[in-house]
Amino acid sequence: MTRRYSAWTLAKEGLRGQTGWQPAWRTPEPKPTYDAVIIGGGGHGLATAYYLAKNHGIRNVAVIEKAWLGGGNTGRNTTTIRSNYFYPESVALYDFALTLYEGLGRELNYNIMFSQRGVLTVAHSEGEMEIAARTVNAMQINGTDAELLTPAQALDKAPLLNRDPRARYPVFGAVWQGRAGVARHDAVAWGYARAADGLGVDIIQDCEVTDFLVENGRCAGVETTRGTIRAGTVGLAVAGHSSVLAAKAGFRLPIQSYSLQAMVSEPVKPCLDTVVLYMGTGTYLFQSDKGEIVVGGGLDRVPSYAQRGNPPMQRTVLSGMLEMFPSFGQLRMLRQWAGNVDVVPDSSPLIGPSPLPGLYLNCGWGTGGFKSIPAGGWLLAHLMATGAHHAISRPFDLDRFATGRLVDEAAGSGIAH
Amino acid sequence: MQLFPCPFCGPRDETEFQFATEAGKALPEPAGDVSADRWAAYLYLKDNPKGVTREVWLHSTCGEFFLMERDTVTHAVIGSRAMGGEA
Numbered sequence A: 001m002t003r004r005y006s007a008w009t010l011a012k013e014g015l016r017g018q019t020g021w022q023p024a025w026r027t028p029e030p031k032p033t034y035d036a037v038i039i040g041g042g043g044h045g046l047a048t049a050y051y052l053a054k055n056h057g058i059r060n061v062a063v064i065e066k067a068w069l070g071g072g073n074t075g076r077n078t079t080t081i082r083s084n085y086f087y088p089e090s091v092a093l094y095d096f097a098l099t100l101y102e103g104l105g106r107e108l109n110y111n112i113m114f115s116q117r118g119v120l121t122v123a124h125s126e127g128e129m130e131i132a133a134r135t136v137n138a139m140q141i142n143g144t145d146a147e148l149l150t151p152a153q154a155l156d157k158a159p160l161l162n163r164d165p166r167a168r169y170p171v172f173g174a175v176w177q178g179r180a181g182v183a184r185h186d187a188v189a190w191g192y193a194r195a196a197d198g199l200g201v202d203i204i205q206d207c208e209v210t211d212f213l214v215e216n217g218r219c220a221g222v223e224t225t226r227g228t229i230r231a232g233t234v235g236l237a238v239a240g241h242s243s244v245l246a247a248k249a250g251f252r253l254p255i256q257s258y259s260l261q262a263m264v265s266e267p268v269k270p271c272l273d274t275v276v277l278y279m280g281t282g283t284y285l286f287q288s289d290k291g292e293i294v295v296g297g298g299l300d301r302v303p304s305y306a307q308r309g310n311p312p313m314q315r316t317v318l319s320g321m322l323e324m325f326p327s328f329g330q331l332r333m334l335r336q337w338a339g340n341v342d343v344v345p346d347s348s349p350l351i352g353p354s355p356l357p358g359l360y361l362n363c364g365w366g367t368g369g370f371k372s373i374p375a376g377g378w379l380l381a382h383l384m385a386t387g388a389h390h391a392i393s394r395p396f397d398l399d400r401f402a403t404g405r406l407v408d409e410a411a412g413s414g415i416a417h
Numbered sequence B: 001m002q003l004f005p006c007p008f009c010g011p012r013d014e015t016e017f018q019f020a021t022e023a024g025k026a027l028p029e030p031a032g033d034v035s036a037d038r039w040a041a042y043l044y045l046k047d048n049p050k051g052v053t054r055e056v057w058l059h060s061t062c063g064e065f066f067l068m069e070r071d072t073v074t075h076a077v078i079g080s081r082a083m084g085g086e087a
């Protein structure tokens, strides 16, 4: 039976007609009681289960997913991983995630195809270059890599960029983060699932959490479509559905759910080997390993739970792409989709205890929580195991809205929501 | 492209509108007695319902705020009307 993946097992299975592979995780029936239950089988939920088992030795754990594992935003995102934020609290969080990503393939024994091809954020005017310089300074002071590029250096990174001197958004310079990149989204979910399962975690798909079990004012478990499951501690990692579950637990969150969409073109020969974002258009794109051009942009501006996406934003994103890469006008788009993202007023996540004792939050990642999956899982596991914050998650507690100590990345790094 | 009904201008393109806030929020008063938690709840907490919702929208073209009831899953608009002093 082939459990560990390696070049040797690949060769061996090739010779044996691929008959020895095992399913990457089990499909167990839910047990009546666990030490810890995590709601939501996206990247954050699965990573939480893995780190509970790995870092804290808590292995009697279940991840409860209403549909299929990784079918939420984790399987719908454009996979960009970076840490070019403004505030020290944010850089500490996202750089921790990036550092964990750098060793993740080996750690999970699963090829997550992390490609550190760099992110190029292009500025178009003297004023934007000042903002760019400020971002680069902040990133360097916070201890992560960042460089300010001249127009020639920027064009060198992405030669097909629009060189027309009369362009609406000319290339005036750029911020470059070389350690940033992209990874295979499904592989991150599957890799964590397989590794968590290997440590004894039950991954229960097709099981929706419908309510909370509250005893003596404390969360004692969950009601699900497959019965009651009791738990010593409960974690919530359901992204766009956080408010729906919060309502069942009797509290409200500073979250609005929106659709965020993306598109891919037909596959073409290699022509773009970094991730490019324009400050002016808000459109960003890169080329997938299969050759498709993957394109994304801002939120649909209508609060929504429809995983669909409205046409006006498609037009904005695609016109942005044509401004950036005029030659991409020849591309045919193959697919369009949307995810249901959880947007917080300061564009920073919510990690910490919820108003219901025994229930802990990991949500509010909005348009940017793929890059943070290893950190989000690590920090929620720490909270659930110890009942206390890790130093990195402390600033992201819900209490920041009452104290006024927001981590305003909407203003700080111009996250477009 | 979806059409939203402005109570003043009739059905217009969704791109002409801006979402402002959920309806039904009341300014906590008197200011001196409002705790930080109540103030934070007023400013930031949302119902964010999955399904029918009542919201305040701005029709940027005519500059009027109005109330709209709609479904956040199907995007069907149930109705809209001018604000009558309340939100």
Ligand SMILES: Cc1cc2nc3c(=O)[nH]c(=O)nc-3n(C[C@H](O)[C@H](O)[C@H](O)COP(=O)(O)OP(=O)(O)OC[C@H]3O[C@@H](n4cnc5c(N)ncnc54)[C@H](O)[C@@H]3O)c2cc1C
Residues within 6 Å of the ligand: A039, A040, A041, A042, A043, A044, A045, A064, A065, A066, A067, A068, A069, A070, A071, A072, A073, A074, A075, A076, A077, A078, A079, A080, A081, A207, A208, A209, A210, A237, A238, A239, A240, A241, A245, A260, A261, A262, A296, A337, A338, A339, A340, A341, A362, A363, A365, A366, A367, A368, A369, A370, A371, A372
């Ligand atoms: C189009 C798009 C592009 C994006 N691009 C990027 C990017 O380039 N870089 C980046 O860092 N981030 C990006 N993001 C954001 C990123 O995808 C998310 O922040 C991240 O995947 C959130 O992970 P999660 O595990 O919290 O949520 P999800 O992956 O959404 O998982 C939550 C899970 O909870 C389940 N669930 C919900 N309700 C229940 C219930 N009642 N019971 C049981 N289970 C339930 C859902 O089915 C779902 O599987 C993008 C998002 C989208 C939509």
Ligand SMILES: [Zn+2]
Residues within 6 Å of the ligand: B006, B007, B008, B009, B010, B059, B061, B062, B063, B064
């Ligand atoms: Zn009007």
